[in-house]
Amino acid sequence: MKENLSSIAARLGVSVTTVSRVLSGNAAKYRISEDTAKKVQEEAAKCNYAPSILAQSLRRQQTKTIGLLTPSLANPYFAEMASVIISEIHSRGYTTLVIDTMEDESNYKNGFNQMISRQVDGILAVPCGKDSTIPELVNQDYVPVILVDRYYEDSSLPYVTTNNYKGGYDATRLLIEAGHKRIACIQGVRSSTPNNERVRGYRDALAEANLSDFALIAGNEFSIQNGYLEMKLILSRPVRPSAVFALSNNISLGVLKAIKEASLRVPEHISLISFDNYSYMDYMEPPITRVSQPVEDMALLATKLLFARVEGISPGASQLRLSPTIIRGESVARLSPAVAGALRTDFQMDRETIQDPELQDIIS
Amino acid sequence: MKENLSSIAARLGVSVTTVSRVLSGNAAKYRISEDTAKKVQEEAAKCNYAPSILAQSLRRQQTKTIGLLTPSLANPYFAEMASVIISEIHSRGYTTLVIDTMEDESNYKNGFNQMISRQVDGILAVPCGKDSTIPELVNQDYVPVILVDRYYEDSSLPYVTTNNYKGGYDATRLLIEAGHKRIACIQGVRSSTPNNERVRGYRDALAEANLSDFALIAGNEFSIQNGYLEMKLILSRPVRPSAVFALSNNISLGVLKAIKEASLRVPEHISLISFDNYSYMDYMEPPITRVSQPVEDMALLATKLLFARVEGISPGASQLRLSPTIIRGESVARLSPAVAGALRTDFQMDRETIQDPELQDIIS
DNA sequence: TATATTTGCGCAATCGTTTGTGCTATTTTT
DNA sequence: AAAAATAGCACAAACGATTGCGCAAATATA
Numbered sequence: 001m002k003e004n005l006s007s008i009a010a011r012l013g014v015s016v017t018t019v020s021r022v023l024s025g026n027a028a029k030y031r032i033s034e035d036t037a038k039k040v041q042e043e044a045a046k047c048n049y050a051p052s053i054l055a056q057s058l059r060r061q062q063t064k065t066i067g068l069l070t071p072s073l074a075n076p077y078f079a080e081m082a083s084v085i086i087s088e089i090h091s092r093g094y095t096t097l098v099i100d101t102m103e104d105e106s107n108y109k110n111g112f113n114q115m116i117s118r119q120v121d122g123i124l125a126v127p128c129g130k131d132s133t134i135p136e137l138v139n140q141d142y143v144p145v146i147l148v149d150r151y152y153e154d155s156s157l158p159y160v161t162t163n164n165y166k167g168g169y170d171a172t173r174l175l176i177e178a179g180h181k182r183i184a185c186i187q188g189v190r191s192s193t194p195n196n197e198r199v200r201g202y203r204d205a206l207a208e209a210n211l212s213d214f215a216l217i218a219g220n221e222f223s224i225q226n227g228y229l230e231m232k233l234i235l236s237r238p239v240r241p242s243a244v245f246a247l248s249n250n251i252s253l254g255v256l257k258a259i260k261e262a263s264l265r266v267p268e269h270i271s272l273i274s275f276d277n278y279s280y281m282d283y284m285e286p287p288i289t290r291v292s293q294p295v296e297d298m299a300l301l302a303t304k305l306l307f308a309r310v311e312g313i314s315p316g317a318s319q320l321r322l323s324p325t326i327i328r329g330e331s332v333a334r335l336s337p338a339v340a341g342a343l344r345t346d347f348q349m350d351r352e353t354i355q356d357p358e359l360q361d362i363i364s
Numbered sequence: 365m366k367e368n369l370s371s372i373a374a375r376l377g378v379s380v381t382t383v384s385r386v387l388s389g390n391a392a393k394y395r396i397s398e399d400t401a402k403k404v405q406e407e408a409a410k411c412n413y414a415p416s417i418l419a420q421s422l423r424r425q426q427t428k429t430i431g432l433l434t435p436s437l438a439n440p441y442f443a444e445m446a447s448v449i450i451s452e453i454h455s456r457g458y459t460t461l462v463i464d465t466m467e468d469e470s471n472y473k474n475g476f477n478q479m480i481s482r483q484v485d486g487i488l489a490v491p492c493g494k495d496s497t498i499p500e501l502v503n504q505d506y507v508p509v510i511l512v513d514r515y516y517e518d519s520s521l522p523y524v525t526t527n528n529y530k531g532g533y534d535a536t537r538l539l540i541e542a543g544h545k546r547i548a549c550i551q552g553v554r555s556s557t558p559n560n561e562r563v564r565g566y567r568d569a570l571a572e573a574n575l576s577d578f579a580l581i582a583g584n585e586f587s588i589q590n591g592y593l594e595m596k597l598i599l600s601r602p603v604r605p606s607a608v609f610a611l612s613n614n615i616s617l618g619v620l621k622a623i624k625e626a627s628l629r630v631p632e633h634i635s636l637i638s639f640d641n642y643s644y645m646d647y648m649e650p651p652i653t654r655v656s657q658p659v660e661d662m663a664l665l666a667t668k669l670l671f672a673r674v675e676g677i678s679p680g681a682s683q684l685r686l687s688p689t690i691i692r693g694e695s696v697a698r699l700s701p702a703v704a705g706a707l708r709t710d711f712q713m714d715r716e717t718i719q720d721p722e723l724q725d726i727i728s
Numbered sequence: 729t730a731t732a733t734t735t736g737c738g739c740a741a742t743c744g745t746t747t748g749t750g751c752t753a754t755t756t757t758t
Numbered sequence: 759a760a761a762a763a764t765a766g767c768a769c770a771a772a773c774g775a776t777t778g779c780g781c782a783a784a785t786a787t788a
Binding site: 002050051052053054055057058063065072073074076079080082083086087090095096097098099100102113114116117118119142224253256257278279280281282283284285286 | 421444477620646
């Protein structure tokens, strides 16, 4: 059924070596006669021969396979990223081994071992958790690793990410310039660098505008539920923020659900700006104003960096941040200065609202 | 750097065979003494040994790898499907090789060859195009193939799909029962079975209600653009339908865009029902009424069927259709009988509007 | 014609496992 | 104490490719 070099060789009365040399394009190099070469090629074509990549890989110590560790394909952000990465890898003649870590750190760590066992030639990974030892070990001792989207603070592993600080800062500025003074922020996983950078941008923008007294940072997951629950809590406060900065697409969905359940409307009663872009956001009511990450560019660049190392033209470690852009929807209300001023006085939100010990130092 | 059986064997002064037998759990079967076994295990653990799956695969003729051919990970419908499939495969100790065919038939066909070259143990595929020869050949001569979502009319290849006929029928019924009499349908790829089944359901529902005279079927792609352009055309007609049945999530987005650009509103001016479910649809204005396909169940079942064959407990070919459910949003207006009647008289859309020759016989 | 060179190809080792078979040393049986 | 049984392990072939080296025949050189 499955042809191999020796079946062809036997039929032609030549050696396996000869067949191999012809079919791998080394006929000239090894002085195989044109006659023989032609014979072999024709036979191979006729019987529809395809080499066993397994055997090739074992021999060449090179699998032509890249490993992709993604936190959740069900999230359109990562799905889009994966889509671009997979196509890009494919266009270079490699295939992709995908593991969905489901945002679980032990899945993530095991993922690396599995990739090593399968001897991928390189790994693209979106980290889960803050422990960089395994990826670093893999990168040093085995194959190149490039991080995408998230990265480790204290590590020299190369990564490609959005300039999340800028995203956080710009989004908050946009709200401030629209006259908002009580701006809440609902964040995602606190061990993730993008999250923390966004929060930092948020805080700096507030500080710059002397609005730090009203900083309110809640939440701990990039999920719909987290957005929903935290927004419920926020809405039950005596004094509400006039705007919310949701640090991911899913968080925004949860926020919207909570707002809707409270019979409030965006942006009339409360403004919303979200991180992450997704085509559906244009069709929502209202269309969501959002910080769009350059997903495609990130994916392309990460793949490029990886192949540079896989194929040996190794540049030093690169840690790249690409600028996000803001897509303006209609979810941010422009407050008249009068209203904004008025609102400000009755707002007494204070530091105690931040209960996470880990966050205290970020906020402090 | 990378440990292997012989490096361990050398260090311990035993044979590669012995190490292999211990580490693959066959110590007892081959009467390796407990002492030796323990020694080997400890050494393996200490040096962090992981077997080369490549070598194992070559020897065992089994790669513990499943191939997944998906048309577009950028589409949330397929992304969700892939997510479930990949997790399920992972939970069985296999990994997944993913190829995004980008809705291109030649990518799709090449995909099979690549999968064969890499000797996957089985293939899950969402077909592109109507030519079933390659998948059938692969299924017969190489490894089990299970189709998901789409399938081939004339083939006995096993598949798992939605009962698309029922989906098309139910959606149309819902519109009819809401009083609509001029119902347009914007379809996707005409070579795809789900599409044609949906259209058949639509037509049968219309026929049953004596509304076939108003059948209007347009479009040819499961894309936003197709939905947009076709809806533009429909809106430029002298007599507009009162409701549109969009045969996919992306088509609906295009339809909404066209409607918005015409300064019309859903459902006040025109009703919409869509195929495919996606969480964002609940947050749109209005929330979209839609036919939800049991994506997760389909993915689970397809994986289950595949493994039954991969692991030898081969049941005969199964061709399964799972029932869709309707999720009610607020995008369908209930027309009062008077209005519905009134509208009917001024509607003169006829058969000539259907220009695709291929479709003539479906429609006829 | 004898020697040197080139042409054309095959041998055999190798990548890292798995596994049927067989060999020796120990233990059990009679 | 001799024969039989068993325990404990190693040899070597195989999976399907790649590649350094070498050998014989054909051709070129002297």
